Amino acid sequence: MDLTAPTAALAAAAADLVRLVPGKLVDPVLSGVLLTATAAGVELGASDRERTARVSCPALVHTDGQVLVPAKPLAETLRALTEPEVRLVVEGNRLAIRAEGARFALPLLDHTLHPGVTSVSGSGGVVSGASLATALSTVASTAARDEALPVFTGVRLRSEDDRLVLRATDRYRMAIASLPWAADGEVDVMVPATLLVEVAKQVSGVGQVRLVAAANQFAASWGQTAVTTAVLDGTYLSETKLALSDVDTRVVVDADALAAATRRVALYSDARGVVKLEVGDSEVRLRATDQNAGEAEESVKTTVSGGRTSPAYQSRYLLDALRPFAGQRVELAIQPGMRATVLTAVDPGEVELRYILMPMLPPKA
Structure with a gap:
């Protein structure tokens, strides 16, 4: 050669x-x-x-x-x-x-x-590289990293009419992104998140990405690049198994303002990093306390409808949930008790994102 x-x-x-x-x-x-x-x-x-x-x-x-x-x-x-x-x-x-x-x-x-480089032919479709990168950057990061639980280490990609829906969870949170795609067949596969994190980085600047699924394999191709992988068993992964119909409080807030307040208050959180979010008439008050670190509270102006509640969240998970909504107004649909909170953009773009976050037991006073 x-x-x-x-x-x-x-x-x-x-x-x-x-x-x-x-x-x-x-x-x-x-x-x-x-x-x-x-x-x-x-x-x-x-x-x-x-x-x-x-x-x-x-x-x-x-x-x-x-x-x-x-x-x-x-x-x-x-x-x-x-x-x-x-x-x-x-x-x-x-x-x-x-x-x-x-x-x-x-x-x-x-x-x-060398085993050679395989190719996959089958049903699939085409998506925008930028939209896919946006969706994957959020969804893939919510998958578990513990290889002892492989069923939680992937992202489920499923075609639903003219939309491609991506889902991932580590059992404590779930991210769901929906984006338009041009399909020539149905796709429903669970792809290792570690691969999709890298795919997201490489496709952000390309026009189109073709996704194909067949015979327990998944393939993505763009420009001069193609990648294939064996898939996981992920048919179980669906938000329909979560109770999401008992929302009694809705809070609309600037995502950046809430994230900044969370970072400051979390400096005084307990060993679990838990912050409490107290919903008032036109504000939410973040509180954290720790026997050794002390205590902190900070208010953020919001629009509130429904009842008043005080859920608590692990601060790093709340920050992860707010990050994809940076620069936007976000709605928190809060359910009573220890049921999930759903975050969505008030004005969603081409990629529609839902972030489901489980609450934690509040810190001890």
């Missing part, structure tokens, strides 16, 4: 690939990048047997070929180069990375042992 490519483009392709498939260090083959050079350019591929990705890059190919080399050293070397072009050429049992006045060489791994 022998090719010349723009350094910046090749470095970006390698970096994107490594983030999509970090690799398994215990197996050098699964930590490698498969480089395939043809007349069309060079394709970089990776697989850990559960997840695969491929990124294409333009290149002037002098000699076709396919090699497998360690992925992270390749990505880090390309990122460090400042020359506009770089040459990759096989020299014996090494892949030489050549730039003006410099040569770096990576060992060749046995590419015949």
Whole structure:
């Protein structure tokens, strides 16, 4: 194999690939990048047997070929180069990375042992990259990170008429986002949230993303990039199992003002980080107390309808719930007792978001 490519483009392709498939260090083959050079350019591929990705890059190919080399050293070397072009050429049992006045060489791994990069064909649809990134940045962050509970570590993507609905929960909160999409079939899959967090970062600036589901696999493709993954069992995940019909208090408040007050008051919260939200006639008063830290309270002006109540929330979860509504007015639909509170934007945009937050036992006086 022998090719010349723009350094910046090749470095970006390698970096994107490594983030999509970090690799398994215990197996050098699964930590490698498969480089395939043809007349069309060079394709970089990776697989850990559960997840695969491929990124294409333009290149002037002098000699076709396919090699497998360690992925992270390749990505880090390309990122460090400042020359506009770089040459990759096989020299014996090494892949030489050549730039003006410099040569770096990576060992060749046995590419015949690599599982290859799969593709998924099936039903799916197309969504806006920016809208998908907005939805995923909130929803994926609410999934559990505890691998001991894998059923809570994913995001459920389900087509509902002309909308794609995303849901995730860690049992203490749930985020639901709905966005328009052009479908050619139905989709209902549970996708690992760790992958979708990275997808969100990479698609925020692209026009369209195609999503496909088939045979216990999920695929997303955009531009010169495609990624596939095995799916989780997530058919259970639905907000219909939560009691959301007994709202007796509605509070409309500036999300930024409430978040800022929460951060300040939470400095005086107990070990659980719990703050109490007391609803008045035209304000909410945040309170926190701790035997050692002291106590704090702060009022925020609001529009209130319905009864008066005083739910308590873990401050970091309340801040997470308010974050996607930054710069907007948010409505808190509060249910009595220990039932969930639902946060929604007063003026939703193309991506409609609902954040369901479970209350906590209030701090002891």
